[in-house]
Amino acid sequence: MKTPFVAAVRAIVSKDLRAEWRSRELVSAMALFSLLTVLVFSFALELDKSAREAVISGVLWVSLIFASLLGFNRSLSLEHDQGSLDALLLAPVSRSALFVGKLLGNFTFTMLVALMLLPLMTALYGVNLLDGWALLTTVVGVFGFSAIGTLLATLAVQTRSREALLPIALLPVCLPFLLTAVRATKGILGGAPQSEWQVWLQLLATITSIYMVLCLLLYRFVLEE
Amino acid sequence: MSRRGLIEVKQLHKHFAWVPALRGLDFVVQRGECALLLGANGSGKSTLLRLLCGLSRASSGSIRIGGWLLPEEAPAVRAQIGLLAHRPLLYANLTARENLDFFAALYNIAPAERTRRRDDLLQQVGLAARADGLVRDFSRGMQQRLSLARALLHQPDLLLLDEPYTGLDEAGCAILDGLLAAASAGGCTIIMSTHQLERMPSMVDRALILSDGSLVYAGQANKDLAALVRQATNSA
Numbered sequence: 034m035k036t037p038f039v040a041a042v043r044a045i046v047s048k049d050l051r052a053e054w055r056s057r058e059l060v061s062a063m064a065l066f067s068l069l070t071v072l073v074f075s076f077a078l079e080l081d082k083s084a085r086e087a088v089i090s091g092v093l094w095v096s097l098i099f100a101s102l103l104g105f106n107r108s109l110s111l112e113h114d115q116g117s118l119d120a121l122l123l124a125p126v127s128r129s130a131l132f133v134g135k136l137l138g139n140f141t142f143t144m145l146v147a148l149m150l151l152p153l154m155t156a157l158y159g160v161n162l163l164d165g166w167a168l169l170t171t172v173v174g175v176f177g178f179s180a181i182g183t184l185l186a187t188l189a190v191q192t193r194s195r196e197a198l199l200p201i202a203l204l205p206v207c208l209p210f211l212l213t214a215v216r217a218t219k220g221i222l223g224g225a226p227q228s229e230w231q232v233w234l235q236l237l238a239t240i241t242s243i244y245m246v247l248c249l250l251l252y253r254f255v256l257e258e
Numbered sequence: 259m260s261r262r263g264l265i266e267v268k269q270l271h272k273h274f275a276w277v278p279a280l281r282g283l284d285f286v287v288q289r290g291e292c293a294l295l296l297g298a299n300g301s302g303k304s305t306l307l308r309l310l311c312g313l314s315r316a317s318s319g320s321i322r323i324g325g326w327l328l329p330e331e332a333p334a335v336r337a338q339i340g341l342l343a344h345r346p347l348l349y350a351n352l353t354a355r356e357n358l359d360f361f362a363a364l365y366n367i368a369p370a371e372r373t374r375r376r377d378d379l380l381q382q383v384g385l386a387a388r389a390d391g392l393v394r395d396f397s398r399g400m401q402q403r404l405s406l407a408r409a410l411l412h413q414p415d416l417l418l419l420d421e422p423y424t425g426l427d428e429a430g431c432a433i434l435d436g437l438l439a440a441a442s443a444g445g446c447t448i449i450m451s452t453h454q455l456e457r458m459p460s461m462v463d464r465a466l467i468l469s470d471g472s473l474v475y476a477g478q479a480n481k482d483l484a485a486l487v488r489q490a491t492n493s494a
Binding site: 034035037043044045051052056115116117122124125127257 | 311312315333341345347350356364392
């Protein structure tokens with residue numbers, strides 16, 4: 034008899050959060066990497082105020098996506114290297130529950146990094162990123178690329194060249210997220226009328242929903258030998 | 259599960275790319291039997307165990323566990339299988355207690371029963387005093403003992419053990435023997451790969467000897483198995 038979906042998801046998420054709380058391996062590496070990326074952009078671009086407003090949404094999303102690459106890879110590598118992925122596969126748990134459990138863990142870690150970046154970039158770039166709509170855009174975008182990242186990281190850890198494979202596979206499929214999220218964030222931060230950027234946010238939510246359904250359908254094939 | 263405990267393997271082949279790992283295996287293990295899986299390194303023992311627990315897909319042939327076809331019908335039998343593999347299948351950043359609690363939740367064991375079984379098993383594998391120690395600080399032998407507790411936690415009907423004595427000291431081996439004897443007495447079907455014939459548990463009913471992916475002996479375990487393994491290894 035299968036373990037109920039919610040119980041399995043809850044067990045996996047709490048296990049991931051507890052293990053991360055002990056080791057602080059993922060979030061600290063992701064946070065440090067994103068911090069350095071933001072600082073590098075800040076020094077390299079040497080922009081005036083108007084130019085900073087124009088590029089800040091791009092810097093935010095590129096930093097988040099690059100940092101999440103580290104996190105997704107490490108999160109699934111920990112499962113694979115200790116063989117615990119096999120233990121998960123042996124349990125009477127649906128593959129979609131495994132996927133959602135791992136996804137929610139990865140989403141939480143990436144959102145923690147995003148929540149650290151938003152005030153930091155506000156201070157560093159002098160542009161207020163602490164806006165309700167900007168936060169909503171961040172949540173939707175991070176959820177979407179966490180879904181596809183979890184799927185592709187599961188695939189990548191089963192190969193010998195996993196460190197190289199994940200960015201090569203993930204970055205092209207992240208482009209729809211990047212494009213829509215950057216446009217929506219840019220409109221929100223630039224004070225454009227809601228009708229102008231709302232369509233990008235809606236498109237981002239639609240892409241996230243489509244990717245989520247695809248990931249749920251494909252995850253069991255990724256796990257099979 | 260109404261149809262349980264019986265393993266039927268027919269014309270089982272497994273290839274990795276073009277390299278054959280298993281070549282047309284045919285055997286049956288009856289419910290409640292304890293079978294020893296023997297053979298030299300690379301003879302296909304671990305591959306067979308992975309196939310029997312549904313973690314790997316056969317290239318051709320069929321495996322039925324309790325009448326259910328693997329891996330297609332694996333969800334029906336997953337809760338009945340316990341695996342002790344080469345790797346401990348544990349989380350290094352969790353304590354022994356947290357590891358068992360996590361797997362108990364995955365196997366949907368009721369909370370009150372979960373606590374009782376966890377504490378009993380930690381006691382039986384001699385880790386009660388280290389229940390709150392992180393697995394990353396455990397020795398190989400301690401991890402193996404905790405891994406055994408994990409495999410037995412959901413009281414499986416079929417126990418698959420891949421080199422279970424690895425890393426265990428004499429006390430650990432004695433604990434393992436005791437737990438296997440208890441599981442066997444409780445009707446659990448056991449398939450165990452090992453090189454340590456001198457440690458062969460008393461309840462072993464049958465032996466399966468693999469050589470270069472082929473089954474060269476499937477019969478009673480009361481023969482001179484060491485000689486049979488040597489013979490199979492030399493003729494391969």
